[in-house]
Amino acid sequence: QKEVEQNSGPLSVPEGAIASLNCTYSDRGSQSFFWYRQYSGKSPELIMSIYSNGDKEDGRFTAQLNKASQYVSLLIRDSQPSDSATYLCAVMDGGYQKVTFGIGTKLQVIP
Amino acid sequence: EPEVTQTPSHQVTQMGQEVILRCVPISNHLYFYWYRQILGQKVEFLVSFYNNEISEKSEIFDDQFSVERPDGSNFTLKIRSTKLEDSAMYFCASSQTGTGTYGYTFGSGTRLTVV
Numbered sequence: 001q002k003e004v005e006q007n008s009g010p011l012s013v014p015e016g017a018i019a020s021l022n023c024t025y026s027d028r029g030s031q032s033f034f035w036y037r038q039y040s041g042k043s044p045e046l047i048m049s050i051y052s053n054g055d056k057e058d059g060r061f062t063a064q065l066n067k068a069s070q071y072v073s074l075l076i077r078d079s080q081p082s083d084s085a086t087y088l089c090a091v092m093d094g095g096y097q098k099v100t101f102g103i104g105t106k107l108q109v110i111p
Numbered sequence: 112e113p114e115v116t117q118t119p120s121h122q123v124t125q126m127g128q129e130v131i132l133r134c135v136p137i138s139n140h141l142y143f144y145w146y147r148q149i150l151g152q153k154v155e156f157l158v159s160f161y162n163n164e165i166s167e168k169s170e171i172f173d174d175q176f177s178v179e180r181p182d183g184s185n186f187t188l189k190i191r192s193t194k195l196e197d198s199a200m201y202f203c204a205s206s207q208t209g210t211g212t213y214g215y216t217f218g219s220g221t222r223l224t225v226v
Binding site: 034 | 142144152153154155156159161166167169202209213214215216217218219220
């Protein structure tokens with residue numbers, strides 16, 4: 001059974017701080033990695049994708065991938081109250097059209 | 112911005128009844144998916160669909176489930192005889208590629224309540 005593990009939180013950070021969200025995955029064959037944001041009662045919204053080891057930056061978001069450690073993280077700089085949501089880590093196997101999601105980490109940004 | 116459209120947004124059905132959930136994927140996308148999320152739980156893969164056939168399905172997707180692309184735009188999920196445990200949010204998604212490039216675009220979901 002391929003697993004994607006996240007701490008469900010909540011993770012509370014003050015407005016303007018850096019939020020750090022972490023994820024580990026079990027399948028070494030995984031090729032594509034995603035972070036989705038999900039507001040309560042809404043559908044997941046893609047915010048970052050990463051495929052190679054290292055960092056990928058997009059605005060206030062930085063995704064980090066370490067395939068040797070089977071670890072993916074998301075940093076959110078200058079956190080805003082509107083960033084308060086559940087962040088889902090998702091992993092796709094190489095050669096498969098199936099994405100496995102983690103339980104998600106609930107982020108609370110305190111004004 | 113192109114979007115995936117799902118109808119209805121909320122459906123209540125009696126146990127044992129059949130339901131059809133409808134989706135209109137983004138027009139130039141070739142890969143289609145159904146996921147579900149039981150309240151408070153993970154988003155779970157049900158099925159992927161490409162070139163008018165199922166390409167992969169999960170253990171959840173048993174004989175009570177079926178998918179169809181009846182025309183060039185719609186993609187449907189049928190649950191033949193609903194059970195209480197089928198109550199969940201059902202998400203349709205589509206993507207341009209099957210390799211994960213660009214990720215999925217999800218629809219807004221159908222909340223299915225089986226009573």
